[in-house]
Amino acid sequence: MKCTYLEKNPKAANYMYSEIQQLKDFYTTHGVNIVLLKEPHIGFGLKPVQFTFRGNPIVIHIKDDYEDLKDQNPLLNLFLVLNELSFIDESTDFLNWCSENEVNASLEPLRQYYNDLLVFITTFKTYFADDRIDCFISDLDFQLNAGAAQYLRSI
Incomplete structure (x- = not known):
């Protein structure tokens, strides 16, 4: 869905948290579009989305524990x-990422996916301060459904 949703939804336009405004600014500045996909599906509860950033689409598989x-x-x-891109970037290697996601490391398509994302992330993170991906909302707020994360889920 394009960002026009944000302009049409008065609740979304009334930002209480700077983190929400930062997400919106990032979304509009970089021409982000995210489309939920059914395929390709690599399993393990990871859900595919097409993430378009500055006109360049890439499929990313999201661990969506909270059905968000x-x-x-x-x-x-x-x-x-x-959050997913940051998690991959901060993983020490493919085996560490597989272990954290509880996925089978022996699957070659999974290894190829991980390596392809590392290439994308190398360029992607240059759009953030200190070349470090910023999710704008703390992981703790997200896990506890508090603060900006709670508000974000409600819009």
């Missing part, structure tokens, strides 16, 4: 994408 991925909440979807 929804067409009608593009900012929450952006947070989930940023």
Whole structure:
């Protein structure tokens, strides 16, 4: 869903948290679009989305433990994408990432996916201060459904 949703939804336009405004600014500045996909599906509870950033689409598989991925909440979807990219970037290697996601490391398509994302992340993180992906909302707020994360889930 395009960001026009944000302009039409008065609740989404009334930002109480600077983190929400930062997500919106990132979304609009970089021409972000996120489309939920059914395929390709690599399993393990990872859900595919097409993440378009500055006109360049890439498929990212999101671990959506809280069933947050929804067409009608593009900012929450952006947070989930940023969180996943940050998680991959901070993993020490493929085996560490597989272990943290509880996925089978012997699957070659999974290794190829991980390596492809590392290439994308190398360029992607240059759009952030200190070349470090910023999710704009703390992981603790997200896990506890507090503060900006709670507000984000409600819009």
